Amino acid sequence: MLGRSKKISQSLTRTRRSFFGRVTELLGVSEISDELWEELEELLIQADVGVKTTVELVEKLQEQVNKARIRDAEAVKEILKRELIDILNSKVQRSDESPLLTVILVVGVNGSGKTTSIAKLAKYYKDRGKKVILGAADTFRAAAIDQLKIWGERVGVDVIAHQPRADPGAVVYDTIQAGRSRGADVLIIDTAGRLHTKYNLMQELKKVRRVAAKNAPRAPHETLLVLDATTGQNALAQAQHFKEAVDITGIFLAKLDGTAKGGIVFAIAKELGIPIRWVGTGEGLDDLAEFEAEAFVEGLFE
């Protein structure tokens, strides 16, 4: 066992450089060979792209390379990039209408980064002149309300909160009322982390959404699913179930500052048509970026 562990960890050290960086290297120097395709597959899978998506990508790439009789590895790289960007720029349109009162519901599994991401978004909108109010509808996790309140203070926005264990729907209702009376532009609702497999908790989330829908026109205007970039293939199931329950309008990909690549978003975009809207790149308030497919894919190749 020991000998083996050592070997694996050594081989890991050798590949510690960015996987996609290796693709670049590979595509830059080598000819188009079986080895190249295999390494390409390895690199995509190690980025959590998933076997299915990887195989589809590589096959499509091979087809194109054969058809166009491409010999230059550099050209293969460009085609791959374009493929990847195309997947992310999927058909889903952003709605351009800006309602008077925008309600953003933030959901996700436990510990994915919801509350921190909400703080970042609050600052983002506040910096752009919007009046933001946060709703502390995670009434379940210990000190979740305190956590959001601290962020609210740091950003300088109001937080509407009830007692621990209070009905999250009631918090949403009050947040909307406060939004109206205080003339807010953007309301962001924090919800308790929940696994998508828990029936009761997903029902509760649907109810939270219904309360928002009932009390503000066409609300929620955004329902963001916060995914931890470290998550593997399960993220696809998460996206699927949350989409079914509360109609996800976009993904917030948190913790992209680690070494994980978040490659599962390709499958999410491709199979569920959910656009990626934001990325989180640290624990600070400014560690936020609007998602851009070109930059994301380009970043993978660095």
Next chain:
Amino acid sequence: MFESLSDKLQGVFKKLANRGKLSEGDVDAALREVRLALLEADVNYKVTKDFVARVRERAIGAEVMRSLTPAQQVVKIVNEELITTLGAPAKIDLSGPPPHVVMLVGLQGSGKTTTAAKLALKLRQSGQRPLLVAADTRRPAAITQLEVLGQQLDIPVHSEGTKVPPPVICAHALKRADDAAYSVVILDTAGRLHIDDQLMAELEKIKRKVSPQEVLLVADAMTGQDAVRVADEFNRRVGLTGLILTKVDGDARGGAAISIRAVTGVPIKYLGVGEKLDALEPFYPDRLASRILGMGDVLTLIEKAEAALDQEQALVMGKKLIQGEFDLEDFLRQLREVKKMGPLSQLLEMIPGFSQLKTELTPELTDRQMKMVEAIISSMTVEERRNPRIINASRKRRIAKGSGTTVQDVNMLLAQFRQMQRMMKQLTSGRGRGLLSMFR
């Protein structure tokens, strides 16, 4: 009737022989599926490759069990190998003089704080006096979070606000534990990225200050390919002693456990299975293995086939019993079976009145008794084992001496054996018929 029974048995074994061994083609075809299953379960690419190569080596040329296809046979080997890779579960090490320090480390949001509280509860239930330590001074309200959980459990929490450096807080907590006779100190550290050098150095400093007996990596069951690097780096910096996998109550397959085991070799200590504080479960390698493999139906099939094989063995034994070929060696084997509630004893249970007889025959055998029986039988000659009737007084004395037992012990064993033989006669006459016809 006996003819047909043994005919049947022969047919069975002929089929088995016909099946033969796993060919390279069989193995590779099945391993392609296995590889996909593992990658889909988030087992790291390199770890998967290494694992599949190992299984391949073991599988080629292996016997194919009756009622399994070659592919299923490969899956069976894979499952066994996965179980081995996952390793045996381990408890928290509380050896030596208290206070014992248990340090929880991991990425942001992996479940450290919740797990700290769960562990404290578990340890208190086993008679320890735990002290929780709020060493996460970074995440907003992390201290309050731990304090709330501590209150819910009525377990004290040592906290010093967010201004004191975590290594100092931990050192103070250890001193407090010493003074107030807390037996276990559980450190809830801040989540951090494995590549954050400054924060990793902070963990090293905590470790130097309080010399934790356990450094447990708390990892999310949903973790993807990156698990190897995270685990490798935490292990390199602070030397892990164990793993706790959280959020196992979801539907993530949990392949990260295999990855982490492969790079660190540390045992899995517990699984987190919910947000509630009692949702911490022991880890069973076989359950986690079949979850990771995600081939539940195939595994069930294999189990059934294995049960069938056990029945075959039981039948062989039964046949021997009936034909009076049952000797002391079979007896020894049977005792071992009964001890682990083996197939024959279960078969006997089906016959009215026999379950009682069985307990009379083989009262709870302790390990010591089992050793004694083994010693006695192995001190017999082959002839004596085959035909115990020839064991007279002088032979008994020799056997007792050879096995380091008394003549009384030898007598007792022989009596048990004779009782078993009598029971076999009943099997063949009347009462056992129902049983045997089951196999027609």
